[in-house]
Amino acid sequence: MTTKTLLARASLAALSVILPGTSGAFAQDAAVAADGPGPRRVIENVIVQAQKRSETVQTVPIAMTAFSGDELERKFAKDIADFSGSTPNVQLAPEGISPFASSFFMRGLGTDERESFSDPSVAVVVDGVTEARASVALTDLLDIESVEVLRGPQGTLQGRNATAGAILVRRAAPDVSEFQAMGGMLAGNYGRLEAKGMVNVPLVDGVAAFRLAVKSSTSDGFYENRFSNEKVGGQDRITLLPSFKYVTDNFDMVLRGEFVRVRGDSSTLLAYNTCRVDPTLMASSGGANDAMVDILAQQFGGDVAAASCAREPDKESYAINQNRPQGEFNDLDVWGITGEMNYTLPDIGTITYIGNYRHTDEHSTLDPDGTVGSLFSSNDFTSHYQTSHELRFASEFSDFVDFVAGVLYLRQAYDLDRTQFLGFVAPPAQIEFNMGSAQRNEQWGLFAQANWHLTDRLTLVTGARYSADKKRMDICAAAPGDCAGRIETLDESWTNVSPRIGLNYQLADTLFAYGYWARGFRAGGFNGNASSAALAGPYDPERVDTYEVGFKWDGFDNMLRVNGAAFWMEAKGLQRSISKQSPSGSVDVITDNAASARLRGLELEVTALPFRGFSLSGSVGYLDAKYTDYCEDLNGATPNDPSLLPCGPAVGLTQPVDLTGLPLNRAPKWNARLAGTYDFPVGDAGTLSLNAEWIYESSQLTTQAGFPTGTVNGITNYNGVVVSPLRGPSNIVNASITWYDADDRYRVAVFGKNLTNEIYILRTSTISGVWNFAMLNAPRTYGIELTYNF
Template identity: 40%
Template sequence: MEAYNRFRTLRKPLGVMAVSAIALSSGVALAQDAAQEESQSRGVRTRLETVITQAQKVESSAQTTPIATTTVEGDELRRAFVVDLRDLTNQAPNVMLEPVGAFQNAAAFSIRGFGTADIESSADPSVPVFIDGVYMARNSTSLSDLLDISAVEILRGPQGTLFGRNTIAGAVLVRHNKPDTSDFSVSGSVEAGNYGTLNIEGVVNVPVVEDKFAIRLAAKSSNNDGFYKNLTDGSNYGGADRITLMPSLIFTPNDNLEVIIRGEYVRERNDSWANTPYSVCRSDANGNFSPLTSQTVPLIGWAYEGNSITRFCGQERGKQDFVVEHDNTSGRGSDFDVKGLTGEINYSIPDVGTITYVGNYRDVYEDVYNDFDTTPLPIFMTRRQQWHWQTTHELRFSSDFSDTIEFVGGVFYFKQHYRMEQDTFGWLFDPNFGAALGQAIGARLTGGANPGQYLDALNPNSAGFGETIHDHEAWSVFAQVNYHITDSLTFVAGVRYNQESKDIETCAPATVNSFVLRECNTNPNAPGFNYFDSDTDILAGNKNKWNDIGPKVGLNWQATDDLFLYASWTRGFRGGGFNGRCGSTQTCQPYDQERADSYEVGMKWDGLDNRLRVNLTGFWMEYADQQVGIIRSSAGSGGGQETVTDNAADAVSRGIELEITAVPADGLKLWMTGGYLDAKRTDFCVDIDGPSTVNPGPASGSCDPDNAFSFVSGGSTFFIFPTDNSNLPLVRAPKWTFSAGLSYEIPVGSLGFLEFAGDWRYQSKSNQASNGVPAGSIAGIPNFNGFTVTPVRDAAHIFNASMTFREIDDRYKVSFFVRNLTNERYLQSLTAVATLFNFIQDNNPRTWGVKISFDM
């Protein structure tokens, strides 16, 4: 992005910061433990601090909480120069917090081999984000900037009893700092780095009435020019332009009542994601490019411009610069507007317990363009406009009833409404496309003049319109009891009842729908008809309501003052739903809920006078009816492809997780994590290729004969034929993950302290296909250029390093940092779009920056 645009974007937040005396601090947050704060201001770290978790809906020490949880507090967020949640992947074992790709803020979080990589609101997350206790229903805004954070917690394994539906693989809890009613403070930072990075952040806290009422304002502006060069026009590409404002207030009229109100405003005017080609370009008998057996986009490229086809095909990562070749993207980007309001009330009844209410309303508008064909030709592009609102309400009661019983329970209500309009446009939607491509191929084969003239005559603005309207309502009741059998032995029992309903109207992008009127064609006799309404089109035996009971049983043993042991069984649950991007009435049908039984044992130990901490967890998870999303060929959707979710698989996940933290000498902190994961499908019966006009034969040849069927669409008969694909690996489930880091702080005379910090993460190879798996073997498909197109990411090492000087009284800090020090490059996400094309997103290259921060 140009410097002028960046300055223009910054004027408003800079004015707010100046008036408020803000300047900011990228991750500097209040510590949880007051004694630790005082120790840090006096000198270097001498021991490990107490870590507070809210993994059981009440505050407790993480070392006596029977859950596999990793808490990253404000100081550690600052040290890691965290921007958003993806920067925390290296903090916990068997965890991958990554982007979906293709959409700037969409998250593809996976824990212990299970996760979700779908941006649609019709698909629920399996690792959701909770912000200040509020469930975020969608993946699409989970990677917004973090600002004024107290702590982030990563909970591994099902959390359904206390956190509800869709926490089947785990949960990520984000907690912001509360306003402080006793101290006025101003903190701020400015960060500048390569790729045009300029981030400005500030927080001001004002106690209006001492110990009674305070207000707080946090603001951040973050900008970069993008990590890619667009060869089509020479511009930088993939940049971000974000403004985040978070006002809050707290009112504590007496010792028993606390009221917190938080606001949220996010404005993003980003480039669209930088997609790069990864298409299948097969070879003929002579080892040359074979256009007619390759995917459609490289075929079009060959017909248009001849044998300079390599740039349309998959290539080895690391063998080329960070470049893309998108067609004209002027005026097109990835725009987000988020507005939210959260209220929290805590009322303590002396000698009885605490009543807590958390309520939220959140409204999101998105307008996202994408050039998915990843070429300079106008072949296949999309514009998605999405409107979404959600409201959540939770009322709970927690109490230490006696010396032997602790209780937490409550009720929860959730509702959301979502509407998406998708325009899919380009040459593929011109009614003359087939004939023009045939003429271009003929001219290319016979050596005719300018084969591209036939494709150039097509209208690049030809479009197919699609729409999805989705309503969802859910409620639940829950309770958990800790019964202290003895002073050291505790029995845990919990249960949650969930009930939900969903309704959907959808039509896939197609020319049969009205681009001008912005509506679906509901006439079943219209050629290309693909409208589905759950109120009228659900087939016999299907449903749009689901319910579930999620229990938990556990046993905790405080073996010694330093050693805590636990064992538990938990059942997780993810609700059923509808396919929001299906292509026909038959494939739009609902899919059912999925369940997971998790067995876990753990040990948490602190020793050597709080200088060493060792946590060890073993787990076994059994998944039933796992929901799997697949992009495949379609009988009715625009562009000949559809995205469907089905209860296609059973799976098992088992492994070990180790976390060690130590302060072996004053000022020196060491940490490491290690995860071993054996996660695999035990059953995966699905039609990966999608509806086919070829009869595959008797249904007895299918792994699921009851779901082998045929249907008529557009006057043609299509066949669905599930086959056994259990050999295909789970997505984002590497066998090994390791990370380690250190920070070493030394005095610099009477001026302050100099800290050196660094960390490393290793991840073994893994399947990175965002939506299920592409058609074909995990071994991949050989290209004519010698490269094999495969969804497997090779093993990768990532190193980060930093150096920080902090003044003796912590009033200011100056830092220099480098991320991805060795400039490692790897496939981060792959989307295989049926027979049309494949595209991928890479990780970020090496970045560096200088950050100046203060705290007054």
């Protein structure tokens, strides 16, 4: 064994202890990674499209993590939320109230909203097309080539709303030269069954091909409803992805179709109420308990009311007792088509056009009170479409400069009809309220980014995007009766320029450093849930300035990768939910530009191959996020916590208070991941792969408002349970064992997620001091998967 090999092993072992690094991609290769048994592997340079051109992840001046298709298979990921914890300072979770909506946060900024009138601040871009709604971002990951997670503002190239970051999903394109086919089945607990398949057929060798990927999945859900003695939270889903590719010498075209059909239950919301006084002792607490608890005590008795009091989450929390009066279902239909065409002008550059149309229909019912009573439920019909067209030109114009420039046009529209059934206003009678909103949005964008090669190693990066947004909203405020004669129309437009400037320096062949300043822009909008046009808005755009420096290094003959970044962000005009006095004297919860914040942090990613067949990967992220200006009322007519000091004059029932001490939600100070994979041959029978992963997040706020509203104090119930908006630290352990045959055609895998069955509150919500509810994470899941490549 050589001195160099000994030094490499010692360095890798030390780094694997002190640097719990990030996810990396690996490839089997003829190059020797290190001495020892098992397949030979090297760290793979995943080809990414983060800057709208093909390049390796190690030369992109952005803090990012890329996952290859093989890595996705090893994660047994259903949707993008399964990547949460895989990258530093990134929280990817379901929104909670909707089973299809995303709540994606990066570096403390994100969107916790299912409504279509709210623009997401983490852009999800699928095959080059930005998905304009967060409310349907949790679709199947099927036949995926790669996923790229970009942290920090990406507005210059990825769109005006990417103030927190972007997630780029690229599906596999048809192969014009080779027939391919695969099939697979998965069975897991909670009734999870999946079947998937793919076939790729060259129609004209080297010229044209057709590809079809299909997936069907069913599940029973995690919850047992003792009220109806049935499982709750189940879902039946089918996804079809047909595609066609045509290639000539200088031209290629890919047409992609999408069809998704989901029939399932609505989300399960758990009552999480304040009960300072034992509700079994009295029908009314005189305001010491949430109003919903008193209503339940009066209608159904103290035992039923006590069941709605908050409790520490545990495995019994998945046993619920809810009447779910509307049947509580959530049906979704999505269809769309995307076309991409590339024409290469030899020695000049490439012209690219991407066009898309996507239509969504959703019908959902919801039981937010989460009890045996019919106190509050809703019935929603939502229809949405978007169409976009992007034309761009990329050129390596000379040895001195290369650039990407283009234009984007986006149009989207949604219509929402909602009926609310209120049984807590005058119990036991129910009052039916109807509301609706319709929004039309048009956006033009001009963007360009150029790399000026000042020397062989030093590059100046300049870029900017000009955005012009126009929105029009028709709003019918919630009231008894239909919306005829009650529709009011609002419209507004905004323009913005989002610049970016940076320096890249190739210090050595394997060491890349960068620094930049960029401004992100999130569009303004209207409040589709407002009770009047006066409170519907508009609210203005929010702005985020980011300063970031970072490095990317590969060493020891491609056996070690270390990437790091440090950032400072200034956010102004943050869109937050606040309370406002309406002209009629009531109080509305609306979105407005309520706050400013400062966010700073560090990120480190490491991938190592200590010896042949064994890989270590992981990440660590540190985030220091705080409000610098936040003077608003969050709880309307309800008295503020005494610890909150007034910071402005009262307006009717509202009193602004100083909220700068409130943490940002979904912004844990620390998060880390450590994973290991060991592959070894099993005689002539193939290869066995052992994989284990640990994901850690420190405590974090689970609601934007805090509890009591505006604080993190929490309240202690009569039975000692603390009703807190803070989620404690979490440790998630995942593992799998996979067997591959010698020809890599068969695969059998046994996997488990959240093996220690750690249960915590994913999100809490406070509704005007009337009631609170909570949503839980997924409990322990496991299964077996079989796949076959033809």
